[in-house]
Each structure stands twice: as structure tokens, then as C-alpha cells.
Amino acid sequence: MNVLGAILKDSFHEARDRRALFVLGGMACLAIAFCLGLSFREREESELLAHHVSRLGTFETYSSGGSSSSSVGFAPLLEATRRIVPEDGFDPALTGGWVVGFRVAGEDELGRLQKAWLEFRKRKAEDQMDPLRWVEQQLRLEGWQKLAVRRDPADAFRYEVGALCTRKERLSGAYSTSMFFGLLESDDVINRSREEFVLTVQLGLAGGLLGAIGIFVALLTSAGFVPSLLTKGTLDLALARPIGRTRLLLYKYLGGLWFIAITSAIVVGGTWAALALRTGVTDLRYLVMAPISIAIFAVLYAPLVLVGVITRSANVAGLAGLGVWWTSSMIVTFYDFSSGFAEYSAGVRGTMKVLYTVVPKTSHIADLGQRWLIEARLGGPDGVGRMLDDVQQFDWAFSLGTTVAFTVACLALACWRFRRTDY
Amino acid sequence: MGSAELAIEVRGLDKRYRGKRGVHALRGVDLRVARGEIYGLLGRNGAGKTTLVKVLLDIVRASSGSAALLGLDSHSVEARRRVGYLPEDHRFPDYQTGLTAMEFYARLSDVSRAERQRRIPALLELVGLRDAAPRKVRGYSKGMKQRLGLAQALVHDPAVLFLDEPTDGVDPVGRAEIRDVLMRVRGEGRTIFLNSHLLSEVEQICDRVGILEAGRLAREGTIEELTRVSGAWKLELDREADAAMQDLLRPHAVRVATHGRDLHLELEEEAALDRCIDLLRAQRYGLRGLSGGRASLEQVFLATVEEEVRS
Known part of the structure; x- marks a missing residue:
């Protein structure tokens, strides 16, 4: 423990000297400040109904990899919302709810909208249904459980939607959010509850900040750790100590992880605390993102250590780490989305299969963590269906197994090389 | 050991x-x-x-x-x-x-x-x-x-x-x-x-x-x-030993050489040193310094390196 403690402490000093702590600490502070600057306001039901109708032409999907949206230029002329009264002729079950009338530009405007939606969702043309039922379905997806959509018999361009909310927390966009201490209002309609709002922010922080920017900065800032140990004149001082070379290198590897672990803990813990302060949501399961990001870094740091041992250059090692990350991400993404290059020749399929097996699948580790978080936080499959819409199912055991094998192989090669080199 | x-x-x-x-x-x-x-x-x-x-x-x-x-x-x-x-x-x-x-x-x-x-x-x-x-x-x-x-x-x-x-x-x-x-x-x-x-x-x-x-x-x-070299002596005189003086010393020494006021003698035995000093004193040469019997470590090092290079 004495030796490990020395190397961990030394790595921390080294990180501080390289300004790595400054960069990553600054990132953590910005993330925490961003969370502190968030606020949200409860929206009126009537406002939400009008909002959902106005956004029928905006299609969104959300996945752990991020959200995508498409807009087809639908601009209904909305009337003022009002309470449903018995004279409106809606189902009595909707009494107490809200009605909103809207006019569209053309007679088959809703049919056109539905076709665009089917294309966006990559659905078949046969799935097309009655436009009124489609609108109803879209509004159900927004969380309205009791509703009716009808065409004005007197006006072919005019429609009416009557809806009753049974539990407002389930309506998407139930809370409007603002960022940067009220400077920027968000038109976010995804969140149906405080819980979901916080989860969306947390997933964004985990995927964008920790999973992308964080890993990028961490790889660059830690690239010099191993080469600095191997500097002529420095290495002799360490090798003359009563410590085996394998142990020395593995401890140095752990030193890099230690520094990233501290930073991750600060980012995740800090943003969790800031969000808890602003929203009252204190679910601790978000903290799992810290070990997930450390695990991703641990995988990508292994080839960086190997190249560092071979070249003794921080620049080359850093580029190698980034290269492995980007290349493997591209291979894995293309492979997943092309279903194993099914449309290509047997040679290409075979080559890509080998590459896919060999490379680390860090994006799968990130997906696994985010999927677990969504499922754990939002309950059963119904609750998570929308948020995990486009997340593919992987063979998790295969992904994790091959990723661990890649990491171990890189470290084993690095140790072997380090042990047999004369310095 | x-x-x-x-x-x-x-x-x-x-x-x-x-x-x-x-x-x-x-x-x-x-x-x-x-x-x-x-x-x-x-x-x-x-x-x-x-x-x-x-x-x-x-x-x-x-x-x-x-x-x-x-x-x-x-x-x-x-x-x-x-x-x-x-x-x-x-x-x-x-x-x-x-x-x-x-x-x-x-x-x-x-x-x-x-x-x-x-x-x-x-x-x-x-x-x-x-x-x-x-x-x-x-x-x-x-x-x-x-x-x-x-x-x-x-x-x-x-x-x-x-x-x-x-x-x-x-x-x-x-x-x-x-x-x-x-x-x-x-x-x-x-x-x-x-x-x-x-x-x-x-x-x-x-x-x-x-x-x-x-x-x-x-x-x-x-x-x-390493530095012990038997028989090599250096005498520092008050003036340079002339040819006549060197001739007087030769029967007692294996080698006689001068370098300015330094007189270098290579002797077979230490007793010969006393005889040489007596002869110098008799000819009124003043003795200002005496060293010998050893080479410097530098000389030994250089000689060793030279020998190794030659071999």
C-alpha cells in the first residue's frame, strides 16, 4: 500500500503540475454552475394542450446517444383554450378537461403530416391510419390519457381537441425550464416530471460532458503520465527501487485512473448536489455514472499506456488513445447500424466482424449505464419506452467481454515490453 | 574472502x-x-x-x-x-x-x-x-x-x-x-x-x-x-644539473634525465638515492624538493588505457 499510495499521490502532483486538474476542475465547476443555473416552472394544463397541438409537426426521438428531431413546417392557427362544457358534445368522461380548436392550411394537412412522421420513424406506408386517430395517438404519446379529436363538420380545415389530464406529471413538457439563471428559456417538451427533467439533464451531462468532452480532455491530459515515468534519468531512480517493473507500470496506470476517478467523482457528485438543490430530486443512482466514466477511461487508457511504453512520447500516446477511441467508436457504430454489414460481400463482412470483435466497445458501456439509469429511475418498460426508443439491444456479455479482453491485452503487452527493455 | x-x-x-x-x-x-x-x-x-x-x-x-x-x-x-x-x-x-x-x-x-x-x-x-x-x-x-x-x-x-x-x-x-x-x-x-x-x-x-x-x-x-612504481624519483634542485654532474650520477642510476631544475633518476635500490644526494651536495647543488616511488593515478589510468588500446 505504501508504494501504491506513493504513486497515486505522485500522479496527483503530476496532474496538478500539468494543469490537468485546472482544466478538468474547471470543467467540473462549469457543469456544477450550469446545474445551479437551471430552474423550472410548472405549466398550466391548457397551455400544455395548445403546446402539444402546435408541435404536431415536430418529431423527436430520444435515445441514450442523444436526441434527434425533425420539423416538417406545420403551423396550425390555434384558438384560445377553454374548459369543456356539456354543450360541446364531447364524451362526458372528458368533462372538466380542456378544448382547443385549430385550423390548418390544407384539407389533407394532417395526412401529409402523418406521412412525414412515418418516414421519420422508418415505418411502412401500410401503417398509415385515419388522421384523426393519428393525432390522438401523438397526443397520447405526450401523456394525454383521455382525449378526443374531431373535425368541424362546418369547416373542413378546422379541428377540435378535447382532453382531460388525469395526472399532470405524466404530460411531456409539464415543466418549462430555463437555463443560465433565467437567461435562456427552453422550449423543452420532453420532460413529464421533475424526475424526468433531472434525468434528462443528468443523461446529457453523462453522455456529453463525461462521455465525450471529459474523455477527450482526460486522454490528452493523462497522455504524459507513462512517458514521464520513462524519461531518461527519471526511470533509473524508480527502477533501482525494490519494486517489480510490472507492478510499477500497473500502479502508474492506476495513478492515471485515480486522477480521473477524483475528477469524475467531483463532476458527478457536484452536479448531483446542484440538481438536488435546485429540483429536490435526490435519487442517488445517478452517481453510477462516475464508475461508468472511469471504466470507459480505463479501457481507453490501456492502449495509451502501451503506446507510451513503446514510444516514450506523450504526444504519440495521446494521439493513439484518441485514435483508438474514435476508430473503435466508428467501427462499432457502423457495425451496429448496418446490422453487421449485412449488405456487403462476405470478405467485408468477415473483416468487419473481426474488427468489431477486437475493438473496445466503450459506447456500449455508456449505453449500458444510461439504460440502467433510465430503467431504474423511470420504472417498468412503459415508463422508459420513449426515452429508450432508439437504443439498440446489444449482446452485453459479448461487448463487455471483448472490451475487457482488449484492455487486458494492451496492459499485458505494455508490461511485457516494459519488463524486457533495457533502460 | x-x-x-x-x-x-x-x-x-x-x-x-x-x-x-x-x-x-x-x-x-x-x-x-x-x-x-x-x-x-x-x-x-x-x-x-x-x-x-x-x-x-x-x-x-x-x-x-x-x-x-x-x-x-x-x-x-x-x-x-x-x-x-x-x-x-x-x-x-x-x-x-x-x-x-x-x-x-x-x-x-x-x-x-x-x-x-x-x-x-x-x-x-x-x-x-x-x-x-x-x-x-x-x-x-x-x-x-x-x-x-x-x-x-x-x-x-x-x-x-x-x-x-x-x-x-x-x-x-x-x-x-x-x-x-x-x-x-x-x-x-x-x-x-x-x-x-x-x-x-x-x-x-x-x-x-x-x-x-x-x-x-x-x-x-x-x-x-596501483600507483607504486619502484625506483623512480624526482629531485628538485636549485639549478639545472649540468652534463658533468649527470655523468657523475650515471654509475649509480639506471637512467638520468633533467627537465629544467628537475632531475629524474631511475634507481635499482633505495640506497642509491643517498649516494646520489651525497654527490649532488658535494658539487654544491642545493636540494629543494624530493618526490618519487609513485606515479599519479592519472598516469596509471592513462598508461592502462594506452596499453589496452595497443593490445
Whole structure:
């Protein structure tokens, strides 16, 4: 423990000297400040109904990899919302709810909208249904459980939607959010509850900040750790100590992880605390993102250590780490989305299969963590269906197994090389 | 001397580096250093001195032969536990201060916290860095870095100390300071293995000296043994000895030569020296100085290197 403690402490000093702590600490502070600057306001039901109708032409999907949206230029002329009264002729079950009338530009405007939606969702043309039922379905997806959509018999361009909310927390966009201490209002309609709002922010922080920017900065800032140990004149001082070379290198590897672990803990813990302060949501399961990001870094740091041992250059090692990350991400993404290059020749399929097996699948580790978080936080499959819409199912055991094998192989090669080199 | 009494024992050590140049750095080196002894290894740059030390510390792997430190296989971690090393051109990481460097290397040597608290301030005091200890090493002078290097080599109280060019690049004042520290360390009964090409330093400190040339241990012995040259004397006179005087001396000497007021005599026996001095006094030559019987270490070193190159 004495030796490990020395190397961990030394790595921390080294990180501080390289300004790595400054960069990553600054990132953590910005993330925490961003969370502190968030606020949200409860929206009126009537406002939400009008909002959902106005956004029928905006299609969104959300996945752990991020959200995508498409807009087809639908601009209904909305009337003022009002309470449903018995004279409106809606189902009595909707009494107490809200009605909103809207006019569209053309007679088959809703049919056109539905076709665009089917294309966006990559659905078949046969799935097309009655436009009124489609609108109803879209509004159900927004969380309205009791509703009716009808065409004005007197006006072919005019429609009416009557809806009753049974539990407002389930309506998407139930809370409007603002960022940067009220400077920027968000038109976010995804969140149906405080819980979901916080989860969306947390997933964004985990995927964008920790999973992308964080890993990028961490790889660059830690690239010099191993080469600095191997500097002529420095290495002799360490090798003359009563410590085996394998142990020395593995401890140095752990030193890099230690520094990233501290930073991750600060980012995740800090943003969790800031969000808890602003929203009252204190679910601790978000903290799992810290070990997930450390695990991703641990995988990508292994080839960086190997190249560092071979070249003794921080620049080359850093580029190698980034290269492995980007290349493997591209291979894995293309492979997943092309279903194993099914449309290509047997040679290409075979080559890509080998590459896919060999490379680390860090994006799968990130997906696994985010999927677990969504499922754990939002309950059963119904609750998570929308948020995990486009997340593919992987063979998790295969992904994790091959990723661990890649990491171990890189470290084993690095140790072997380090042990047999004369310095 | 039995193996148990030896601090360092090297047998047939051979090292040929791989690669295009395939440098043959060590060629069957045999060497023994007793416990408590101060051994100086002399050699030109590239003679193999650093390679020999690195092989002993398992930093470089020998091609063949064996080495033991304090009776333990030199490859073993246990052997390195009892050995301190000041490498040539060592470089402390820039981010370390004198204090954190000492702490780091002490912990790498598995020194307990209590021992560290006791030894580190004492060593920093010994090498004169107590006040500079909180400062970053990057701001240290060469001499300070060398002294810190010496302190880190001693931090785990090693029985054997390897010093590779400890005064290289250090000014005369710094050199004297390092020599002082070494003399004090010597008094603690440690074995010191000193690699150097500074002959005066080796002459002042070492009990025994080896001369390494092209990977071979060409000569070895105490300073006394190496520099002893029987029959060579230098007499410093008050004036140059003229030809007549030299003729008078020739029957008593194997060789007579003058160089200014210096008179060089090579004699078969020491008694002949008295006869030569009597003759000089009789001819009213004044004697101002007398030295002889020894060559300087530098002369021995140069002669050895020359011999090796010739052979």
C-alpha cells in the first residue's frame, strides 16, 4: 500500500503540475454552475394542450446517444383554450378537461403530416391510419390519457381537441425550464416530471460532458503520465527501487485512473448536489455514472499506456488513445447500424466482424449505464419506452467481454515490453 | 574472502546490446567488493561503467554471467531493497519539490511513515537542502540536484551505495560539499561503489580502484598498489644539473634525465638515492624538493588505457 499510495499521490502532483486538474476542475465547476443555473416552472394544463397541438409537426426521438428531431413546417392557427362544457358534445368522461380548436392550411394537412412522421420513424406506408386517430395517438404519446379529436363538420380545415389530464406529471413538457439563471428559456417538451427533467439533464451531462468532452480532455491530459515515468534519468531512480517493473507500470496506470476517478467523482457528485438543490430530486443512482466514466477511461487508457511504453512520447500516446477511441467508436457504430454489414460481400463482412470483435466497445458501456439509469429511475418498460426508443439491444456479455479482453491485452503487452527493455 | 563478506560479486558479466550497432559493453567482467569498502571504477566515457552498475541494479539485463549484491541475486527485489543508487544524469520530475521527491522515493522503497519522518529531515540536513526542501526541483542548481540525488539514494538506509558520476557537472565548491557528504557516509560503514572519471575524487575517497576499458576490467587494486612504481624519483634542485654532474650520477642510476631544475633518476635500490644526494651536495647543488616511488593515478589510468588500446 505504501508504494501504491506513493504513486497515486505522485500522479496527483503530476496532474496538478500539468494543469490537468485546472482544466478538468474547471470543467467540473462549469457543469456544477450550469446545474445551479437551471430552474423550472410548472405549466398550466391548457397551455400544455395548445403546446402539444402546435408541435404536431415536430418529431423527436430520444435515445441514450442523444436526441434527434425533425420539423416538417406545420403551423396550425390555434384558438384560445377553454374548459369543456356539456354543450360541446364531447364524451362526458372528458368533462372538466380542456378544448382547443385549430385550423390548418390544407384539407389533407394532417395526412401529409402523418406521412412525414412515418418516414421519420422508418415505418411502412401500410401503417398509415385515419388522421384523426393519428393525432390522438401523438397526443397520447405526450401523456394525454383521455382525449378526443374531431373535425368541424362546418369547416373542413378546422379541428377540435378535447382532453382531460388525469395526472399532470405524466404530460411531456409539464415543466418549462430555463437555463443560465433565467437567461435562456427552453422550449423543452420532453420532460413529464421533475424526475424526468433531472434525468434528462443528468443523461446529457453523462453522455456529453463525461462521455465525450471529459474523455477527450482526460486522454490528452493523462497522455504524459507513462512517458514521464520513462524519461531518461527519471526511470533509473524508480527502477533501482525494490519494486517489480510490472507492478510499477500497473500502479502508474492506476495513478492515471485515480486522477480521473477524483475528477469524475467531483463532476458527478457536484452536479448531483446542484440538481438536488435546485429540483429536490435526490435519487442517488445517478452517481453510477462516475464508475461508468472511469471504466470507459480505463479501457481507453490501456492502449495509451502501451503506446507510451513503446514510444516514450506523450504526444504519440495521446494521439493513439484518441485514435483508438474514435476508430473503435466508428467501427462499432457502423457495425451496429448496418446490422453487421449485412449488405456487403462476405470478405467485408468477415473483416468487419473481426474488427468489431477486437475493438473496445466503450459506447456500449455508456449505453449500458444510461439504460440502467433510465430503467431504474423511470420504472417498468412503459415508463422508459420513449426515452429508450432508439437504443439498440446489444449482446452485453459479448461487448463487455471483448472490451475487457482488449484492455487486458494492451496492459499485458505494455508490461511485457516494459519488463524486457533495457533502460 | 567468502561470498558472505562480499557486498558485490560479479562473475563473467557480459553485455551486448541488441540493435544495429550491437555494442559489446561488458566483456566478461569479474569483480568483488568487500562490505564496508569504497570502490572506485574508473574508465573513459563509453567504457561500460554505467552499464555495469545498471546490470547490478537489474535496470539492464546481462547477456551472460552472474552478479550478487550482499549475497543475493542481483535480479531480486530483495537485493534492491538494500541498495541505494544515484544515477548519472538523473532527473527528478519537475513537479516534485525536494521534500515530495524524498517522500516519494522513500515510499517506493517501502520505508515506514515513522522512519520517513525521522530520516528525511536528517538527510536533507546532511546534504544542506533543509531550507530548499519545499521548493520545486526545477528551480534547483545542478549541485543541489546532485545532493538531493544523494539524499534519495540514502533514504532507505541502504547497505550498498552506487554513485554514478556524483560530481559530474558540479562546480568545485559543490564537488567539495558532495565529497564531504561522502566522507560522512563512509564513516557509517556502508559499501560505496563510485563510478567516476574524476581521478582526484577517486584518489581521495576510494580504498580500491578498478579501471574499466572497452568493457574489460583492465586493472584493479588499492591506490597504493596501483600507483607504486619502484625506483623512480624526482629531485628538485636549485639549478639545472649540468652534463658533468649527470655523468657523475650515471654509475649509480639506471637512467638520468633533467627537465629544467628537475632531475629524474631511475634507481635499482633505495640506497642509491643517498649516494646520489651525497654527490649532488658535494658539487654544491642545493636540494629543494624530493618526490618519487609513485606515479599519479592519472598516469596509471592513462598508461592502462594506452596499453589496452595497443593490445
